[in-house]
Amino acid sequence: MQEDRRLAVLRAIVEDYVATEEPVGSKALVERHHLNVSPATIRNDMAALEDEGYLHQPHTSAGRVPTDKGYRLFVDRLSTVKPTSSAERRAIAGFLEGAVDLDDVVHRSVRLLAQLTRQVAVVQYPTLSRSTVRHIEVVALTPTRLLLVLILSSGRVEQRLVELDADIGDDELGALRSRINLAATGEVIADAAAALDALVRGDEATPAATPPTAAVVETLVEAMSDHRSDERVVVGGTANLARFGDSFETSVRPLLEALEEQVVLLKLLGEATSGGAVTVRIGAEGPYENLASTSVVATGYGPDDALAALGIVGPTRMDYPGTMAAVRAVARYVSRILDES
């Protein structure tokens, strides 16, 4: 069936181009892959593939290069995700094992991903909005100054100071602490905020809250709805950009600019948080002009893969199977580590 062979040709071209970084010609193809046909046949196939938009030739009398559409087909139908070798798995586990806190996990993950894929790695901090409240502590630093410590399931800790108008006694403080925890502990952020809000508004059954409670709750709700912390992303492995053989100005510069824009990164990663599978965005598929010549491979991590996302950014000409495997493997290990702690 010649349709099958055409796909095999596309696959071979992608593989060779990724390996050699040079346009691949018909002759080289038949030599390197044991397609049992002549170069002329391959040329016909390549011409057809080009008509359909999967290939592109930089100029007449040059070999072919996959287009974004070609890579897309390759990723969707022609590639099998490489299983991670046991050596790799051990490396990942060893690398992440020593992490002591959330910051450390995130930073190690970035380095690890960058190292494994030899690309620029991006890891998003666990989002506030998906976390649940593990515990809220209220500490009186002075009789009028309270320290609020908000501990989340993701391991994140937020703290806030509250100034009171009047002194607060130990009893009142204890009552406040337990009321708040009763309402919020175990809840998803949004629900916790709502519950706390209800607490302070009061209703027929319960009396309106005392001024200290009101002040504390206000601050807590603010901290919870404060999504700045959602916007934190760590980038690593930028040195790998040096391997961008082709033009520095047209590829690397815009990419560096995009990497500085946390908002862009978050949107990219955001697209990947759903579904649980590894997401691949190829070339100009997205609306980001700066990333027109790059691909993003990302996936969610954490419970249900919905806590946050991580991935890599690299040239469209990349080893998709290997990269996808690495991203998936790291995400799994990170999920596991976060689950344990």
Place this chain on the structure above:
Amino acid sequence: MQEDRRLAVLRAIVEDYVATEEPVGSKALVERHHLNVSPATIRNDMAALEDEGYLHQPHTSAGRVPTDKGYRLFVDRLSTVKPTSSAERRAIAGFLEGAVDLDDVVHRSVRLLAQLTRQVAVVQYPTLSRSTVRHIEVVALTPTRLLLVLILSSGRVEQRLVELDADIGDDELGALRSRINLAATGEVIADAAAALDALVRGDEATPAATPPTAAVVETLVEAMSDHRSDERVVVGGTANLARFGDSFETSVRPLLEALEEQVVLLKLLGEATSGGAVTVRIGAEGPYENLASTSVVATGYGPDDALAALGIVGPTRMDYPGTMAAVRAVARYVSRILDES
């Protein structure tokens, strides 16, 4: 006096070269700067400056370029730090004002510095070792599981979990909490660690500590002496590397690699923490091969400028007066903000 003129020539060459990025010749010099002498005279001066090692000519019949030594002389004796304009000051203040927590201050500072200097900015997190303990909170998550929250004067918050062998009661917990805070609050990290240590060892006057106290103190001391957190540095503005006109491979790549090595960055910044003034490291002055073609402009910030350091990394061909002014200004504002909070 011809010696004065020679220095004026060097200054002019540095300024022109920084502005134009091209070797500067004698004719262009006399035109752009109103040195009231002929090009021939300048040529003689330039030849002399070259003999002394301040200038270098890429090849015969090209203009001159400052050497590292030339930049050094320029920075030490020929440049006056530009006073920051009031507009700039307002921009800085406005940019940093919105910061809510330490993370935010650090990240905003990096962006700000990168923007002001159009270079790669580097900001070190406040070092643990210089901070004092503001408060230690001990929270029982379960009867055998304690959460320790260590709040430092720098705004940093460290938290640790401790598992106990036996249940702990509320009374014991309260006693533990007050003993620990009594010993550590207000002390510099190192002293606090020592005081806690003394607490647990006990002496003739006081009984030896209970097992829970011992466990808690051990964890605290570990957290305090754990200098990983000292090793945190934030980098920004890497997109500015695109302005490196000359060879990408020889300049940008090694620089990107160096930027990934937090250890190197810390050493660089470490040199700047002392003395209070802005420190400049030019080209190959340091032992870092990767940074042979770059300069580092850095200074300390925080009380006594000793809390941590921030600065920028850029090509040796940079606007030193402007950059130094920007670094100094940002450091001052950051110090002030940290002081207030």
Place this chain on the structure above:
DNA sequence: CCTGGCACTCCGCCGCCGTGAGTGCCAATC
């Protein structure tokens, strides 16, 4: 000590051409 003049050097640029990889097309073959 400065200056104008002059010969010299050498980089960067441009156009040229040969080479070779790779193509498209066609007629012959299976």
Place this chain on the structure above:
DNA sequence: GATTGGCACTCACGGCGGCGGAGTGCCAGG
């Protein structure tokens, strides 16, 4: 109808040579 070998064609790439111009070093005169 698919495959194949043959063939003419195209075009990027690299090396070569010549030239223009910026900039220098040196020298003799002010």
